């Protein structure tokens with residue numbers, strides 16, 4: 001008898017829902033996490049009197065008890081929905097390019113359309129047609145991707161089969177002429193980590209639709225509270241967890257999983273591993289290329305490492321209203337050109353895109369009374385940070401943070417006056433805490449024809465399964481769902497034995 005039915009490596013979103021789902025189904029499961037807390041990206045840390053949210057700006061796919069989104073189902077299945085105090089964010093987002101545009105959209109289709117038509121009356125027809133297309137496409141996508149309609153095909157779902165792999169920019173160009181209007185509609189490209197010119201319509205459309213339909217949410221205690229709740233559920237289902245305990249090696253014999261060796265040198269026998277550590281780390285570092293099927297390595301080679309983030313976690317000595325912040329989600333850019341903003345993500349020259357999220361707007365108790373916090377983030381590739389010599393890293397980090405705050409201060413000029421704490425995090429920080437190549441927060445890049453739907457969660461190595469951002473789309477909803485799906489898949493295999 002192996003020590004465990006399944007060893008789950010990594011307690012990020014995907015690892016947590018996979019582990020909890022397996023333990024709930026009665027499988028003896030061990031969860032290994034190299035960090036000292038569960039969550040991966042979905043964690044918090046403390047500086048001064050603030051507990052800073054590391055990652056979550058807006059949670060998609062939750063919906064309401066009477067109109068549940070797919071994520072609510074995943075969390076309900078693990079019994080954690082009632083353990084988390086979800087806070088609905090009133091707005092979808094505000095998007096500002098100082099001197100060019102300032103638009104606030106509510107998280108509701110009719111209202112968002114109306115606002116856009118008011119600002120761009122000449123484009124009324126295009127706006128209506130674009131939203132009609134988005135909704136019709138997403139309803140087909142749900143049937144094809146999630147309801148697994150056995151009759152799915154171009155005849156039944158023409159929009160899905162025609163448009164899923166088209167680039168988003170082409171579709172924006174067809175319906176919306178003004179670049180600032182395109183920017184207002186498509187700013188969620190940043191949640192997928194690629195500009196509309198390189199992002200499949202499927203990834204973009206499903207993101208915007210999921211927030212419009214099921215609304216954006218956050219939660220009391222931040223995403224760490226959700227990670228803790230899922231981890232508690234796992235333990236209550238009988239699972240074992242070891243923190244500060246990285247997996248160092250996965251033994252594969254004859255193409256099958258045999259055991260996992262921890263950094264403490266313990267060998268744990270098992271026939272199944274669910275890895276949340278991403279395929280590069282898992283196959284190359286933990287298993288070793290020499291033990292991997294050539295075809296799997298070939299597929300891995302075809303993928304590129306995705307974006308990381310640069311974030312300034314800021315604590316302020318006042319309420320948000322004193323700085324003029326009255327919306328939680330504020331995209332602040334210095335260009336309406338997404339391709340240009342994306343090019344800056346490969347340099348240290350500053351940012352042309354940023355997102356300032358102030359959690360206290362919708363949850364006044366998020367920070368201590370009379371104070372508030374905001375996370376100011378831009379996306380960044382790791383490469384430029386690797387060119388900074390170690391002795392210049394600290395300066396480079398604060399210089400970049402300064403430039404980012406300058407951009408946000410164009411909209412909120414009093415930010416600096418009230419700044420009490422500021423902690424910048426670079427792609428190197430994310431690599432250190434997550435262990436992912438490039439500090440990637442969305443896994444590999446999902447170019448138009450390499451979307452998450454083509455990725456296999458089951459490895460060619462018998463018993464090895466993947467979960468998390470590297471195995472589909474990045475973001476909270478997809479990764480939490482991917483763990484639930486890995487649990488179902490592995491449980492089915494275990495029950496067939």
Ligand SMILES: Cc1cc2nc3c(=O)[nH]c(=O)nc-3n(C[C@H](O)[C@H](O)[C@H](O)COP(=O)(O)OP(=O)(O)OC[C@H]3O[C@@H](n4cnc5c(N)ncnc54)[C@H](O)[C@@H]3O)c2cc1C
Pocket residue numbers: 009010011012013014015032033034035038039040041042054055056057058059060245246247248276277281309311377430433434435436441442443467468469470474475476477479480
């Ligand atoms: C700044 C920032 C802002 C974001 N904003 C949003 C947002 O608003 N909305 C949204 O939906 N998404 C957002 N995201 C993205 C989202 O957080 C991630 O895509 C998602 O959380 C990744 O989950 P995952 O399951 O892939 O696991 P990860 O979070 O990548 O965690 C992987 C885990 O595996 C562990 N691990 C790695 N190697 C080993 C090993 N050898 N042994 C043991 N453990 C190991 C790591 O320590 C880590 O805990 C943001 C991310 C960041 C960083």
